[in-house]
Amino acid sequence: MLACSRIAASARRGERANVRTLAGNAAPLSLYALTVANSGDGKDTADRPALRPIHDHQREAGKRHAQDMAAYEDAKSQRKKGDPPPDHPGPSPYRIAADLTIEGMRRSFAEGIAAQGIFSTEAGAVLAGHAMTPEQRTKTAANLCGLWDRGHLSVVRAGGGRTERYGVRLSAHLLIQPAALGDVLADEVLSGIGFWPRFLLAWPAPLAPRVFKPWRPENSPAIRQYWADCTRLLSRPLPDDCDGLPVIELDAQATQRVAAFFEDMEQQGRMGALREVQPFALRATEQACRIAGVLACFAGADVIDDQTAVCGAALSAHSLDNWQAALSGKADPAPVWALTLYRWLVERVGWVSLRDVSRLGPNSLRALDRRNEAIDRLEALDLVEFDGGNIKATGVDHARR
Structure with a gap:
């Protein structure tokens, strides 16, 4: 549940702020995550309460937008010569989807809001779908890498016009069973262009036999507070361009903390125990900054303090451990x-x-x-x-x- 809520939070915080990385760049508060767990281990159970506020908001906003679009089309059809054109209802309000193609995603950003997400508890549909076929895989990965890096869409198609959208944000959380992974983790192209190194990985051990304990998410004070915070954030108007949002900075202690993490990742990734997962190790510092930025922003802070930096580095290191274990058999797929x-x-x-x-x-x-x-x-x-x-x-x- 914690991992799901953190990634879900990034889908909302990416539209409120950016974060200063140790390299000095203002990076999007976007996170990509992959969770691998066996059937019955609770992927959907965790995902439902984490995304419930977004689905509730999207359902109601979608109904209103459909009604507004119908009224708009009706007003256009009844417009007489010389009448001013009716006001457009604005962008499509949909924030998350469970599958994607690159063409569909581009259209969604062209017609919709600036911050969106791909969240799927059946990620086999994504990783084995059209977007990740051998013919489409490189194009899909390259576009998703570009969105993670810069949040910029730039496409020219013969007969299809031009799409130029700055300041967009995409977050992703793919939950999948190990058997559905196929060969995508071992794909040299995906790792070589930095696709998987941009993903945080959680691959917990299979659950031991469980003991029944009555539990409902609405009875948890922490989850109710999380839902209230989500509702508050979702009620705020969205910018059309997220590049100009405020930048969350590392304070002095947090900078020292992240700098030490960076130097450790450089040493281990280039010359030490993490050489086999070097692309992951060399991006771990930016991952730590992004995670810390999401945590700080969701808590209402405008700077990252030392404790938040500790959390960001710990979660990034945990993901790196999971990647190292997952790819240990990469040489023999x-x-x-x-x-x-x-x-x-x-x-x-x-x-x-x-x-x-x-x-x-x-x-x-x-x-x-x-x-x-x-x-x-x-x-x-x-x-x-x-x-x-x-x-x-x-x-x-x-x-x-």
């Missing part, structure tokens, strides 16, 4: 490919042709070398059997499924 193929085969009754594996199988296994490597791993474990050019999973009794 074949086990993930094999597991993906086996799960796909289990769902098929009878024999499947090898040609259909490449044509209809999981996207991550369409390449012939990956398919063959996955098959070799499964064959070595006696998890598949062959009949000429056909294959099927062993150990499955479909009659009992």
Whole structure:
């Protein structure tokens, strides 16, 4: 719940302030986050109360905007020659969505408010959807990196006009099961262009058996206060350009704290234990500043003090630990490919042709070398059997499924 609320908070604070990083730049208060947890471990349970104020606000604002747009179109149709044009209702009020394509996101910012977010408890739809197909993956990642860095959209399309939007803010929180990750974490292109290093990662251990304890979010004083703060922030008017917002500064003690964190990340990332995750380590200081900025801004502070800087650095370091653990097997993604193929085969009754594996199988296994490597791993474990050019999973009794 804490992680969900922090990322949800960034979706609102990004429209209220920017933060001064240790490099001296004024950076957006935008956070990207990835949470990996097993089915049944409470992803949706945490996400619902964290996003409830935004969904409530969006639902009501959307209804009003639809009514205003209908009245506007009606007034345009009845307008007579010489009459002044009716007042436009203003930008679309929608703040968050559960999926995206780059073209859709550009249109949403062109027609909508300046601060938006991608929040999904079924992030497999995002990471395995159109935006992240092999053909679209690099374009999607590059655009999301640019929004994280600068908050600037600039697009020219033949026949489609020009989109030029400054000062926009995008936050993201993708919650996903480990089995749905596929090969995206091990993708060299995504890491190479800095896509994953811009994400904070939480990958908690699977939960132990739980004991029932009655709990309702509305009975928690902390959550009720969080909802009240969200409602207060959502009621404020939005700027069209977030680049000119006030900048939250690090105070003297916080600057020393973050400077020490920066030097440690430089040492460990370039010459020490974090060399294997160097792109993540070298961005950890800016992540710490952004997290601290969100915490300070949500608390109503206009500077980051030492304690808030400690929290920002600790959360950034926690994410780095998770990335290091997640990518420790990066050099050998074949086990993930094999597991993906086996799960796909289990769902098929009878024999499947090898040609259909490449044509209809999981996207991550369409390449012939990956398919063959996955098959070799499964064959070595006696998890598949062959009949000429056909294959099927062993150990499955479909009659009992």
